[in-house]
Amino acid sequence: MLDLKKRRQWRDLSESTLGWWLLLPSFLLLALIVVYPIGRLLVNSFFELRLADATDATPPFVGWRNYQDIWYDLEFWSSLKNTIWIAIVTVPGALVVGLGLALLANLPIRQRALVRVSLLLPWALPLSFTGLISAWFFNYDHGLVNDILTRLGFEPELWLTKPTQAKIAIWLTIIWKTSSFMALILLAGLQMIPRSLYEAATVDGASRLQQFWHITLPMLAPSMIVALIFRTITAFQTFDVPFTMTHGGPGYETETLAMYIHKMTIDYLDVGYGSALAVAMFVLSMLVSAVYLRYIGREA
Numbered sequence: 165m166l167d168l169k170k171r172r173q174w175r176d177l178s179e180s181t182l183g184w185w186l187l188l189p190s191f192l193l194l195a196l197i198v199v200y201p202i203g204r205l206l207v208n209s210f211f212e213l214r215l216a217d218a219t220d221a222t223p224p225f226v227g228w229r230n231y232q233d234i235w236y237d238l239e240f241w242s243s244l245k246n247t248i249w250i251a252i253v254t255v256p257g258a259l260v261v262g263l264g265l266a267l268l269a270n271l272p273i274r275q276r277a278l279v280r281v282s283l284l285l286p287w288a289l290p291l292s293f294t295g296l297i298s299a300w301f302f303n304y305d306h307g308l309v310n311d312i313l314t315r316l317g318f319e320p321e322l323w324l325t326k327p328t329q330a331k332i333a334i335w336l337t338i339i340w341k342t343s344s345f346m347a348l349i350l351l352a353g354l355q356m357i358p359r360s361l362y363e364a365a366t367v368d369g370a371s372r373l374q375q376f377w378h379i380t381l382p383m384l385a386p387s388m389i390v391a392l393i394f395r396t397i398t399a400f401q402t403f404d405v406p407f408t409m410t411h412g413g414p415g416y417e418t419e420t421l422a423m424y425i426h427k428m429t430i431d432y433l434d435v436g437y438g439s440a441l442a443v444a445m446f447v448l449s450m451l452v453s454a455v456y457l458r459y460i461g462r463e464a
Contacts, residue, residue, distance in 0.1 A: 205439045213436035230440035242416050243424040251399035257339040262346025270354045287344040295408030298337040327417035334406050346391045353387030393456050397449045421445050
């Protein structure tokens with residue numbers, strides 16, 4: 165009799181209540197793999213937690229001291245500057261290159277399927293593998309880039325040992341790697357644009373450039389915003405490519421914020437300070453995303 169009442173209660177659930185019950189496992193999983201690690205990271209940032217000096221005693225609570233140390237940490241500001249430059253250069257660069265690739269893949273040509281498949285190759289390569297390949301490309305003695313420069317009559321460059329050249333090499337590699345991701349998102353947006361808009365514009369005498377400016381770009385704006393948000397967040401988390409190409413050198417000239425966090429937590433075993441650095445990077449990523457959503461996204 166009791167089981168029959170429970171069954172009737174489940175049958176009488178409203179759609180909204182049933183929806184919440186069905187979403188509960190997903191919420192629990194999200195809390196386990198996202199909320200708990202972030203919360204633990206935030207808690208660790210308020211303690212002096214050095215694994216190299218670990219004892220059975222409880223690590224001392226230091227409050228905001230780790231965050232105060234960040235303010236006076238010159239290496240943090242250097243790595244943050246390098247990270248911001250990566251975002252400033254590679255995000256627009258990947259958008260421009262990705263838009264060109266998406267337009268090419270959307271052309272009504274016979275080889276369109278081959279072009280679309282080729283877009284997946286850079287995106288599918290592991291980041292560390294991409295960095296290793298690029299390190300060989302920009303090698304001074306045996307690299308492909310210097311070989312081309314020599315054949316054209318130019319002097320070879322020390323791409324990975326000079327600060328400016330090393331940054332350029334990393335920027336170019338990241339743009340090549342991430343432009344395919346942008347292209348795939350923009351290609352999906354292009355396919356959502358009705359062909360009737362272009363046909364009507366052609367009848368009205370609009371040129372290809374006018375159609376691109378007044379139809380393609382406005383209709384692609386939502387897809388661009390999504391691509392920019394994801395790409396900007398990953399730009400602030402850049403680690404693999406500069407780590408495998410230059411290991412942050414020469415000196416700290418190409419060290420990113422993610423690399424600095426890795427060094428503090430893995431190499432120096434300073435989990436407390438490394439957690440504070442990770443929280444700072446998380447807050448920075450959220451602020452950039454909020455700017456996109458509030459201003460750029462509203463205009464789109």
